[in-house]
Amino acid sequence: MLSLARADWFRIRRRWDVWIIVLGIPALALLAYVSGALSSGNMQVQISGDVPPEFQAQMAAQDAAMRAFNALPYQFPRSIVTVLEGSTLWLVIGAAFLAASLLGHEFSWGTIRNVVLFQPDRIRYLAVRLAWIVGLVVAIFLALVALGALLPAIVRVDPGDPAALENLDPSQGWVPYGPTASVSLGGVLLVAGAFLVSVAGGVALVGLCALKFRSVASGLLGAGIYVAGEGIFIGLVMSRATGDLRYLPQLTLITRLTALVGDAQQAAGLASGAGGMSSSPGWVALPPLVGASIVAVWIVGLIALWFVVLRRADIHE
């Protein structure tokens, strides 16, 4: 196993596309956080013209509430979720590309042929490659978590008066994005874990497509087609299905991954009530643990299929 891991290190250490992803995503997250933090104090309640004195006090209270609310995402530990949410798209795309690239290029270059001639144990070879993909994705993820934990100490955002948050008045049009109650580190880590599992689901899907269709582009395209297909399926089922069939959308991968993050945010107190698809008609909620179990079955199943596909694959390359 050690020699396989070393061989993979020789492959990966010169892959600039891999390192651009590993270093680029935290860099983008850093820029997004700093930019958001620096502009968080810019919004304020404008008082123009003659405002009756009784409203001036009310508006000043709203202004203080808004400042406190805008500063919330940049306070530890919520800042970790802020960084992760700000880089979700990059993380998903980057992790998907890493998986597709590290698996698909062996077929595009034809090197898979020499690989299996020098290491006929395809299961061990793929297990090590999987470990590298997981390692790189986790490294990016940990870098994002570390940024989220450290940046509040470097880029300080005045939290304002937390007591003022009680004055947030949705009727004035300043509807809070989410709950304003304090968030525990455990809750934040739960949400972060849900993000990581979501990325793992994407990696598992893209990796399977890259192995099955034997190229980076086909892997990404195949996964994209699955996501679009799932969307169409859910649209059809949710508008037509009755009875137990209404649970079908709850079994699909992307729906479950999205719901997993939503469930975690809700459990952590970072989201209030139902949001996204869960507010759609025809949606039936599953208990969070059942939902998480379905995600686990999907990910384990997809990864198991990686091994089945490669083990049975004819090497025409």
Added chain:
Amino acid sequence: MDAAIEARGLVRHFGSVPAVDGIDLSVPVGSVYGFLGPNGSGKTTTIRLLLGLLRPDRGTVRLMGGSPRDPACLARVGALVERPALYPYLSARENLLLFATLAGMAGRDANLAIDRALGIVGLGAVARRKAGGFSTGMLQRLSIALALLRDPTLVILDEPTNGLDPAGVVDVRALIAELARNGRTVFLSTHVLTEVEQLCDRVAVLQRGRLVADGLTRELLERGQRLAIGFDTDEEAVRAVRVLEESGIATEPAGDQKTALRVSLDSLGPSAINRLLAEHDLHPAELVVRRASLESVFLDLTDGV
């Protein structure tokens, strides 16, 4: 173990098309075995089946006495299959180091093996250049170096001189001869018939997925030999054709000359044919054994494909 490669009843279809259709092969240890066939005859598919890269629909393969998926057996095999397949962003040396590491070689052993392999193919001077910048011939040399990296006892080479310049072709032929001298078994798939004629002691010819000939190169060439017989008169030649065909020996005209004919030497040798003719009071003015070229034998066997 007498055979380095032993295949029995190998069958592989692509869809409904049989790419390999019931091949039996036995490559003796220490031989240089030529594997011939026209384009699309199934040579590369056969090699992939032998190496375990493809699964046969039916049949079995033994490679160095074991399964082609057994790491211990494959460790004794070096293979160049079709086009080069290397990491373009790694140098020649790094490519070899990667595969050496994958095979469990490390440290001084790996470095020595890499230096030896690069030296054999003459790429020592460009070892630190990226493979992506190599010419086709250099990539082919690097692929041969990869095949030789583990100092294999069986070397399977699929069109090894593809893309090489004339000097490279000569080098590779010398390398194959050297491998044979050192007791290695070489399985050589090639289109270059002179290569087989010069290097191989055994040869198999594949046509539409089936073996149409398999044996010693010398015997195959003898099979293609013809005896050219010339007479002084047309009448003698006509009588000779009748006598020979009554004895089951096929004859064919030798060009436009009515006094000359050619006969196959498959069933009787030249002296026996001469005796047969003499018994019928036929005395040839000329009796010459025409040695067949491998090209003519190959074209005969493959219907000129």
